[in-house]
Amino acid sequence: MKSILVVEDEEAISLVLAAYLKKAGFRVTRTADGNEAVRLFEAGDFSLVLLDIMLPGMDGWELLKLIREKSACPVIMLTARDRIQDRL
Numbered sequence: 001m002k003s004i005l006v007v008e009d010e011e012a013i014s015l016v017l018a019a020y021l022k023k024a025g026f027r028v029t030r031t032a033d034g035n036e037a038v039r040l041f042e043a044g045d046f047s048l049v050l051l052d053i054m055l056p057g058m059d060g061w062e063l064l065k066l067i068r069e070k071s072a073c074p075v076i077m078l079t080a081r082d083r084i085q086d087r088l
Helices: 011-023 034-043 060-070
Strands: 003-007 027-031 048-052 075-078
Touching: 003 011, 003 034, 011 027, 027 034, 034 048, 034 060, 048 060, 060 075
Parallel strands: 003 027, 003 048, 048 075
Antiparallel strands: none
């Protein structure tokens, strides 16, 4: 079974994502903190990371940089920001 790391500080969003992913047959690990996400990523074997940009501890951009230094794991960035620069 493939594992997905969901890094999202909005509890409602995190729960909905996890529910849909579990229903689709994925194993899901959730965290709301960037620093905790680093620890989980390094300890796990994830097929995908769903990563919020605005996080406590370490923001999503910093976390993405650390992931890229160690892995080619696919990462999908999530954001509530609405500026074109943020979405691109």
